[in-house]
Amino acid sequence: MNIDGERDLVLAxxxxxxxxxxxNEMIRHMGASYVWGDTLPLIKKADxxxxxxxxxxxKDGIPWDKTPKVFFFRADPHAIDVLKIAxxxxxxxxxxxxxxxxxxxxxxxxxxxxxxxxxxDGCGYLPWPxxxxxxxx
Numbered sequence: 432m433n434i435d436g437e438r439d440l441v442l443a444x445x446x447x448x449x450x451x452x453x454x455n456e457m458i459r460h461m462g463a464s465y466v467w468g469d470t471l472p473l474i475k476k477a478d479x480x481x482x483x484x485x486x487x488x489x490k491d492g493i494p495w496d497k498t499p500k501v502f503f504f505r506a507d508p509h510a511i512d513v514l515k516i517a518x519x520x521x522x523x524x525x526x527x528x529x530x531x532x533x534x535x536x537x538x539x540x541x542x543x544x545x546x547x548x549x550x551x552d553g554c555g556y557l558p559w560p561x562x563x564x565x566x567x568x
Contacts, residue, residue, distance in 0.1 A: 443477035450513055451486035451504035463512035476518050481521045482514070 450458065450466065459467055464471055474480055487505030514522060566568055 435554075440479070441477045443474050443480045443482070445474070445482040447485050447503045448513075449485040449504065450506035450510040452487065455506045455510060458506075458510055458513060461518045463510075466513045467517055471517060479521075480517060481517045482517075482519050483523045484514075486510075487524065 448466075454466060486506050486508045489510060490508055521540060
């Protein structure tokens with residue numbers, strides 16, 4: 432409670448959530464809750480959970496080859512369960528490991544299907560073209 436007797440809003444911000452590479456394999460073997468470890472109960476106590484996803488979630492695709500990049504991160508569709516188990520409300524994909532890759536194009540197509548499920552199930556989302564772009568400059 433705050434000093435006015437009103438309940439405080441608890442936010443959980445999680446940056447650099449990596450579900451690609453070896454983590455992708457561990458999710459397959461250890462389950463979706465593996466990624467959060469002992470922080471999962473704490474995250475779930477928040478009123479609103481926001482994460483910056485360090486990879487795209489897509490079934491397939493090839494790395495971007497138009498400009499030099501060292502890292503390409505992609506997780507398989509089963510990784511979406513990691514976000515579901517933590518009851519994540521909002522996900523950003525605006526980082527150097529996701530945008531500018533063919534993976535991102537594939538992920539956008541996959542997310543269109545996810546958004547259709549959200550429409551059906553009543554959860555909210557911001558469609559790709561309406562997402563604001565925030566520059567780190």
